Amino acid sequence: MMTESIDTRHGVILYLEDVSVSFSGYKALNNLSLAVDRGELRCLIGPNGAGKTTLMDVITGKTKPDQGSAYLGQDINLLENDEATIARLGIGRKFQKPSVFPVQSVRENLALAVKGHRSPWEALRYRPSSEDDDRIASLLTTIGLDVVAHKLAGGLSHGQKQWLEIGMLLAQEPSLLLIDEPVAGMTQQETERTAALLQSLVPQRSVIVVEHDMVFVRSIARKVTVLHEGSVLMEGSIDEVQSDGRVREVYLGEAC
Numbered sequence: 001m002m003t004e005s006i007d008t009r010h011g012v013i014l015y016l017e018d019v020s021v022s023f024s025g026y027k028a029l030n031n032l033s034l035a036v037d038r039g040e041l042r043c044l045i046g047p048n049g050a051g052k053t054t055l056m057d058v059i060t061g062k063t064k065p066d067q068g069s070a071y072l073g074q075d076i077n078l079l080e081n082d083e084a085t086i087a088r089l090g091i092g093r094k095f096q097k098p099s100v101f102p103v104q105s106v107r108e109n110l111a112l113a114v115k116g117h118r119s120p121w122e123a124l125r126y127r128p129s130s131e132d133d134d135r136i137a138s139l140l141t142t143i144g145l146d147v148v149a150h151k152l153a154g155g156l157s158h159g160q161k162q163w164l165e166i167g168m169l170l171a172q173e174p175s176l177l178l179i180d181e182p183v184a185g186m187t188q189q190e191t192e193r194t195a196a197l198l199q200s201l202v203p204q205r206s207v208i209v210v211e212h213d214m215v216f217v218r219s220i221a222r223k224v225t226v227l228h229e230g231s232v233l234m235e236g237s238i239d240e241v242q243s244d245g246r247v248r249e250v251y252l253g254e255a256c
């Protein structure tokens with residue numbers, strides 16, 4: 001993993017300036033600028049169509065903007081790299097729907113992720129080294145799945161699958177994790193455990209969480225960025241955001 005080589009001397013892990021993305025003339029992102037500090041847990045909110053997914057797509061190299069700049073640390077130009085390289089450089093992304101290997105155990109899923117980037121044939125013959133064993137044990141503790149380590153991933157609860165997938169991402173040792181709606185469909189208890197898990201990931205890494213659930217955002221966020229029509233509408237604490245007239249207006253009719 002090349003994460004050691006990210007230059008965060010100035011405390012910034014991600015820096016986007018004046019980024020615009022158009023789809024057939026429609027600006028999904030419109031001169032968007034955003035800076036995320038190293039070790040930060042940032043929440044990104046915004047009504048449907050605000051541009052949250054497009055923003056994640058730009059950061060991970062899936063979508064190239066028409067204009068603007070995007071840097072990881074001081075000097076890694078994200079716009080010059082493809083998706084696979086950006087993942088290797090240290091940006092991990094978790095989509096809303098968990099994708100674990102259902103007929104492998106929790107432990108085996110983590111073992112495959114620790115090795116990562118191997119062909120299916122190599123993966124089949126792979127046996128973890130003792131160093132990997134230690135790493136897997138520590139990941140199991142982090143995600144709170146020690147007791148179900150030998151259970152097949154397909155038999156886990158929805159929440160447990162989400163935690164396992166977060167563990168699989170952590171196995172790749174990302175510097176910046178993007179997590180899309182982690183608590184959608186979770187029980188109250190699962191939501192609380194997820195809040196604790198996400199909080200435990202910083203400041204060793206930086207995390208951006210896209211989330212609609214305001215109660216959850218309140219439970220984890222230090223700083224919230226509100227997107228609207230492809231731009232940053234405002235940034236601030238959850239109290240500042242929820243009492244802001246502009247935010248209330250764009251969320252009118254939605255749960256804010």
Ligand SMILES: Nc1ncnc2c1ncn2[C@@H]1O[C@H](COP(=O)(O)OP(=O)(O)OP(=O)(O)O)[C@@H](O)[C@H]1O
Nearest residue numbers: 023024027028046047048049050051052053054055
């Ligand atoms: N590939 C595409 N082609 C055309 N329009 C697109 C494409 N992807 C996104 N859009 C449009 O760009 C706008 C921003 O979409 P985006 O998915 O980024 O919003 P979002 O904030 O993630 O919304 P949601 O909360 O509903 O997921 C929307 O109006 C969407 O319809």
